[in-house]
Structures are given as structure tokens and as C-alpha cells.
Amino acid sequence: MKKLNILLQRWYFPVSLKYVSLIAYIVLIVTGLMAYSTDAAFLKQLRNTNLGNLIVWSYWWPAIVIGAIFFGRVWCMVCPVELITTFFSKIGLKRKRPSLLISGWAITVFYIIILFIGIQGFAIHRNPFFMAIYLLSIVGVSIIIGSIYEKNTFCRYVCPVGYLLGLYSRLSFFGWRVKDKSICDTCKDKSCIHKKYQYNLNYKSCGVDLYPANISDNADCILCAGCLKTCSKYQSNPNSERPNPRFQNIGFANDLFQLKPLRMAEMVFVLIVSGFVISEIWSEWNVTDAYLSFLPDLIIKPLAIESKFLSGILKGTIIFAVLPFIVWLLPYLFTRLAGLTIKFKDYLLNYGIAFIPIIAAAHIGKSILKSTSRIPYFEHLSDDFTGIATAQQIIDGQITLQQNPVWINTLVSLLLVGFMIIGIWLSIKVVNRLNLRSGIERSSKSYYLIPIIYGGIFLIMLMVWRWF
Numbered sequence: 001m002k003k004l005n006i007l008l009q010r011w012y013f014p015v016s017l018k019y020v021s022l023i024a025y026i027v028l029i030v031t032g033l034m035a036y037s038t039d040a041a042f043l044k045q046l047r048n049t050n051l052g053n054l055i056v057w058s059y060w061w062p063a064i065v066i067g068a069i070f071f072g073r074v075w076c077m078v079c080p081v082e083l084i085t086t087f088f089s090k091i092g093l094k095r096k097r098p099s100l101l102i103s104g105w106a107i108t109v110f111y112i113i114i115l116f117i118g119i120q121g122f123a124i125h126r127n128p129f130f131m132a133i134y135l136l137s138i139v140g141v142s143i144i145i146g147s148i149y150e151k152n153t154f155c156r157y158v159c160p161v162g163y164l165l166g167l168y169s170r171l172s173f174f175g176w177r178v179k180d181k182s183i184c185d186t187c188k189d190k191s192c193i194h195k196k197y198q199y200n201l202n203y204k205s206c207g208v209d210l211y212p213a214n215i216s217d218n219a220d221c222i223l224c225a226g227c228l229k230t231c232s233k234y235q236s237n238p239n240s241e242r243p244n245p246r247f248q249n250i251g252f253a254n255d256l257f258q259l260k261p262l263r264m265a266e267m268v269f270v271l272i273v274s275g276f277v278i279s280e281i282w283s284e285w286n287v288t289d290a291y292l293s294f295l296p297d298l299i300i301k302p303l304a305i306e307s308k309f310l311s312g313i314l315k316g317t318i319i320f321a322v323l324p325f326i327v328w329l330l331p332y333l334f335t336r337l338a339g340l341t342i343k344f345k346d347y348l349l350n351y352g353i354a355f356i357p358i359i360a361a362a363h364i365g366k367s368i369l370k371s372t373s374r375i376p377y378f379e380h381l382s383d384d385f386t387g388i389a390t391a392q393q394i395i396d397g398q399i400t401l402q403q404n405p406v407w408i409n410t411l412v413s414l415l416l417v418g419f420m421i422i423g424i425w426l427s428i429k430v431v432n433r434l435n436l437r438s439g440i441e442r443s444s445k446s447y448y449l450i451p452i453i454y455g456g457i458f459l460i461m462l463m464v465w466r467w468f
């Protein structure tokens with residue numbers, strides 16, 4: 001860790017990595033744009049043979065999710081979009097942010113748009129062309145937000161990817177903190193938050209409204225190391241103990257066990273993600289995939305909606321919002337039946353955090369499934385980056401994909417179940433601590449229905465699917 005913090009003081013780190021990822025980002029977008037198709041059968045192969053789509057959804061996305069769960073928002077450290085939005089905020093209008101942005105609702109709405117219109121409407125996770133359009137849209141929004149608002153508004157108040165990673169980083173072993181708060185207390189420079197350095201591109205004060213000495217969780221820090229660099233470079237009275245901010249070990253799930261309640265916008269975000277991961281895991285097995293469609297079909301079929309786009313959005317609403325709402329509601333109803341009179345809003349905001357470790361475990365599971373199941377496609381990538389010819393050859397039977405060895409499948413099964421058990425165990429611990437904190441005893445046992453019901457949705461499915 002010491003070496004990493006020394007490296008973070010250098011001018012070229014992590015900014016050089018952002019340029020590398022910017023080049024990779026452009027290449028992935030271009031390969032996606034070169035593979036336009038709307039043929040559902042063809043897309044089934046193309047999504048795995050196209051370089052852009054394969055890397056983005058089967059390797060990049062799983063890597064940043066797993067990275068956040070274990071190390072915090074490390075993706076943000078190398079994210080090219082941060083570079084772009086920072087540049088535009090330097091030359092832009094620098095307007096104050098409206099309260100809608102600061103409240104967190106903008107992120108939740110942006111996420112809902114991506115999920116309902118992007119995923120359900122345009123299948124951005126399965127169609128390389130629309131995946132590229134999605135990546136371009138993220139860049140476009142970051143440019144617009146950067147050009148209008150002050151500092152780094154996009155990364156803190158608009159980007160749903162960073163927000164999701166911030167949620168998962170509640171489980172992380174590592175975080176950005178200061179070594180010694182007393183150094184900051186007596187520091188006259190405050191270069192880490194000084195206006196003068198706000199629009200520097202590298203040695204910059206914090207653009208996401210954090211004061212390093214007050215950081216107590218991983219949610220908002222984008223690990224840009226700007227405060228570390230300014231703290232080190234701009235010292236009126238040289239102090240060998242500076243730079244004070246650093247990346248350090250904070251202990252497993254440190255943020256989660258702080259039991260900080262969710263804000264309303266954050267709770268809605270978590271609720272929707274909790275539905276999203278059910279669909280991600282259940283759609284992996286055809287038996288549960290059929291169950292997943294049962295409730296939406298029940299409602300959509302009688303309506304006879306012809307538009308695929310509209311029925312996709314309606315299906316998304318049921319799976320990502322209605323279904324998880326029922327799951328969240330049940331423990332509360334049982335608690336009320338047991339005689340407790342907690343307000344529904346208080347339950348959602350406080351006990352909502354008990355869903356996070358199970359959501360994270362499901363997301364790790366999906367990541368493992370995706371990245372391992374796509375290994376056989378790699379050997380065909382070097383000949384055909386767009387994947388069009390390869391997809392056709394697979395459909396025509398000219399290419400037969402290798403199967404993964406049995407030991408990989410066994411390992412995947414063990415990991416899926418193992419991570420889910422850890423997620424449920426963490427959720428039980430969270431409920432236990434929340435109950436202790438609020439001093440409620442026996443009747444509060446109903447809150448354990450959160451890990452039991454929500455964890456059970458995944459654990460039972462995974463065990464039956466993978467082991468029986």
C-alpha cells in the first residue's frame with residue numbers, strides 16, 4: 001500500500017492510465033458501431049463475438065463490480081469519462097449545481113432511464129451497436145454536465161456507474177482516508193480543497209465536494225488522488241507528514257457496518273438494483289427464466305401490446321420495481337403483524353442497507369458466470385474484431401465453440417454459492433446490529449426475513465441449478 005501511495009504522488013499516475021483507458025474506450029465504441037444488427041438470432045452470437053460488446057459486458061463490467069466490492073471505486077481512478085468531464089468543466093460555464101442534482105434523484109432517474117430504455121428497450125447489453133451508443137451517450141452527458149456546472153458534477157451527482165460502485169464499496173477492505181486528522185486541523189494551506197487548484201487537470205483540489213479529513217466512507221471519493229498531490233505539492237510550511245490523504249486498509253465491510261441509513265433517492269436506486277440482479281441471475285437458467293416472465297406475461301399478454309419497446313419497458317417495470325417492492329414489503333408487514341410500529345419510510349431507509357451485501361453477492365455471481373462462459377469466444381477474436389463473420393460461421397456450423405473444462409464449472413458453482421452465503425451472512429449481521437441499535441427485541445426478528453427471503457431467492461435457485 002505504501003508503494004501505491006508513493007506512486008500516487010507522481011504526476012503521471014493515475015492520469016496516464018486514464019489516457020490508456022480512453023483509447024480502449026474509443027476502440028470498443030468503434031467496434032460496436034461497426035456491428036449493426038437487429039436480427040435476434042444473429043445477435044445471440046454477435047454479442048459474444050464482437051470485441052466491444054464482449055469486453056464491455058463480460059469483462060469490463062464484471063471487473064469494475066468485483067473491484068468495487070473488494071477495493072472501492074478503483075474503476076473511477078482510471079475512468080476516461082472523469083478526464084473528459086473535468087476538461088469540459090475547466091472551459092465551461094461553472095454554474096452552481098441545482099438541488100435536484102445534489103439530492104441524488106438525478107442519478108436514480110438516469111439509472112432508471114438506462115435500465116428501462118437502454119436495457120429493456122434497446123438491449124444495450126446484447127446489441128453491440130446500441131452498447132456503443134450507450135457508451136457515447138455517457139460521454140455526451142458528461143460533456144454537457146461538465147460544460148454547464150462547476151467542479152466535477154458528473155462523477156459525484158450524475159454518473160450511475162460510480163454511484164453503484166459507491167454502494168458496493170461499502171463492503172470494501174480499502175478506502176481513501178487521512179493518516180492523521182490533527183495534521184489537517186492545523187493545516188493553513190487546505191490545498192486539498194483550495195479554489196485555486198479546482199480546475200487543474202492533475203494536481204487538483206477535490207472536485208467532488210469532499211474534505212479528506214472528514215471522509216468516513218467510500219461512497220463519493222473517486223480516488224483521483226488530486227488531494228494527495230495538492231497536499232504534497234502546495235505546502236507553505238513544509239511538513240514531512242504530508243501528504244496526509246492516502247489509500248489505506250479500513251477493514252472488511254467497514255462502511256456497511258457503520259449502518260448509515262440510505263437517502264430516499266439512494267433507497268429507490270437500491271430497490272431497483274435489487275430487482276435487476278434477480279433478473280440477471282434468474283435469466284441464467286431456463287427454468288427460473290420462465291418463472292421470471294410469468295408475472296409480466298400475466299399482465300402484458302391480456303393488454304396485447306404489439307410494440308416490443310413498450311412491452312419491454314412494462315416488463316422492466318414489473319421485474320425491476322414491482323417484484324422487488326413486494327420482496328422489500330414482506331418483512332415490514334410481518335414486523336407490523338408482530339406488533340412493531342416502525343414507519344414504512346424508516347424501515348426502507350434503515351433496513352434497506354441489509355439488501356446491499358446480497359445484491360453485491362448476486363452481482364459477483366453474475367460477473368463470474370459471464371466472464372467464464374465467454375472464454376471459448378476469445379480464440380476467434382483476433383481474426384474478426386467486429387464479430388460479424390464469426391457469428392455467421394457459428395450459426396452455419398463452420399465454427400464449433402470449445403466447452404469449458406469441468407473443473408471451471410465446478411469452481412464457478414462453488415464460488416456462486418459461497419459468495420451468496422457470505423452475502424446472506426453479512427445481511428444477517430446488519431439486521432442484527434440495526435436491531436440492537438434501535439433497542440427492539442423479539443418482535444424485530446421479522447427483519448431477518450430480509451436475508452431469508454431475498455437471499456433465499458438466489459441461494460435456492462443457485463443450488464438447485466448448479467448442484468441438482
Ligand code: SF4
Pocket residue numbers: 178183184185187188189190191192193212213227230231232242243244245
Ligand atoms: S489533506 Fe493536506 S492540504 Fe488538506 S487539510 Fe489535510 S494536510 Fe492540509
Ligand code: SF4
Pocket residue numbers: 176204205206207208210211212220221222223224225226227228245
Ligand atoms: S477526496 Fe481526494 S482522492 Fe477523493 S475525490 Fe476528492 S480529491 Fe480525489
